[in-house]
Amino acid sequence: MQIVLATSNKGKVKEISEFFGEFVIPYTDIIDAFDIEEHGDTFGANALIKAKAVYEKLPKNSIVIADDSGISVPMLGGEPGIYSARYAGVYASDKDNLNKLISELKKADVKKTSAFYTAAIALVCLEGEFVVHGWMHGDVIDETRGNGGFGYDPMFIPEGYEQTLGELPKDIKSDFSHRTKALKQMMPIIEMIKRGRI
Numbered sequence: 103m104q105i106v107l108a109t110s111n112k113g114k115v116k117e118i119s120e121f122f123g124e125f126v127i128p129y130t131d132i133i134d135a136f137d138i139e140e141h142g143d144t145f146g147a148n149a150l151i152k153a154k155a156v157y158e159k160l161p162k163n164s165i166v167i168a169d170d171s172g173i174s175v176p177m178l179g180g181e182p183g184i185y186s187a188r189y190a191g192v193y194a195s196d197k198d199n200l201n202k203l204i205s206e207l208k209k210a211d212v213k214k215t216s217a218f219y220t221a222a223i224a225l226v227c228l229e230g231e232f233v234v235h236g237w238m239h240g241d242v243i244d245e246t247r248g249n250g251g252f253g254y255d256p257m258f259i260p261e262g263y264e265q266t267l268g269e270l271p272k273d274i275k276s277d278f279s280h281r282t283k284a285l286k287q288m289m290p291i292i293e294m295i296k297r298g299r300i
Contacts, residue, residue, distance in 0.1 A: 105292070108156035108168035110135055113252035118169065120276070121285045129156045129166070145170045145184055146233045149224035157226040164227065165295065167288070171221040171281060173254045175242055178206055186253070196253050200246065204257060207244040217242040217258065221280040223288050232291050236283025251275065 105126045107118055119126045129135075138155045142148040152168035160166065172186025182189035182203060190198035207215070219238040224231065239261045246256035248268025256268030260278070267275050276282055 104165070106132065106156065106160065106164055106166045108138075108152040108166050114169050114171075114281075117276070117279075117281055118167070118285065121282065129160075133159055140170070140184075142170075143184070145172065145220050145222035146224065146235065148184060149222040150226070150231060150233055153224040153226040154231070162228055165225065165292075166227070167223055167225045169221060169223050169281065169284075171219065173203075173217055173219050173242070173258065175203070175207075175215060175217045177210065177212060177215045181206065200254055200257060203242065203254060204244050204246070207242065212244065214241050214243045214259075216240075219254075219258070219280040221284040223281075223284040225288060225291060227295060229295055232288070234284050234287035234291075236280040236285070236287065238278065238280040238283070 105122060107115055107126060107128045109115060110128055110130045115128045138152050140148040140151055142151055149168045149170035152170065153166045156168070157164060157166040170184070172183055174180045174183045182199070186199065188194055190202040207213070217240060221236045222233060224233045241259045242254070242257050243259065243266070246268065247266045248256050250269065250272060251267045256266050258267050259265065260267060263270065
C-alpha cells in the first residue's frame with residue numbers, strides 16, 4: 103500500500119517518511135505541484151483541505167495524508183497558530199517567521215513564555231475522511247539556539263527539557279513531537295484500511 107503526502111515541505115516529507123517507511127511519497131513525485139488555498143479556521147480543517155485537493159487529482163484507490171501544523175503562544179493571543187507558515191507574509195521563509203515571533207516577544211518584553219505545537223493529520227481515501235491531532239507543550243524564548251529541526255524549533259524548549267528543539271538530538275524530538283503523536287493515532291486507521299475493515 104502506498105501513501106501519498108499532500109505536501110512538498112521537505113521537513114515534513116522527511117519526518118513523515120521516517121515514521122511510515124518507504125511506501126510514503128510526496129505528491130509532487132506523481133503530479134505537478136499546485137497551489138492549495140488553505141481557508142480553514144483550524145489546523146484540522148486545513149489538513150483536510152490539502153488532503154482532499156490532492157486526492158481529487160489522483161486515482162480513486164489512492165490514500166492521501168496531509169499535515170497542518172504550527173505553534174501557538176497563548177500570551178500573544180494564540181499567534182501565530184494556523185498562520186505559522188506565513189506569519190511574516192505569504193512568501194515568508196522559516197527564518198522570517200521565526201524572527202517575527204522573536205520580535206513579537208521582544209516587543210512584549212517577554213524572554214520566555216508557554217507555547218505549544220499542534221499537528222493535525224488528515225487522511226482521505228475511498229473509504230472516507232479522517233482527522234487526528236497531536237500536541238507538544240513547552241516554552242518559547244526570545245532568541246534562537248541550535249541549528250537542528252526546522253520552523254520554530256530553535257526557539258522552542260519542550261516540557262521537561264532545558265534545550266531547544268534546535269539543540270536536542272533529532273531522535274529525542276521524534277519520540278514525543280506533536281507530529282509523532284498525531285501519526286501514532288493515524289496508524290490504527292491505516293491498519294484498518296489495509297485490512298478492509300472500514
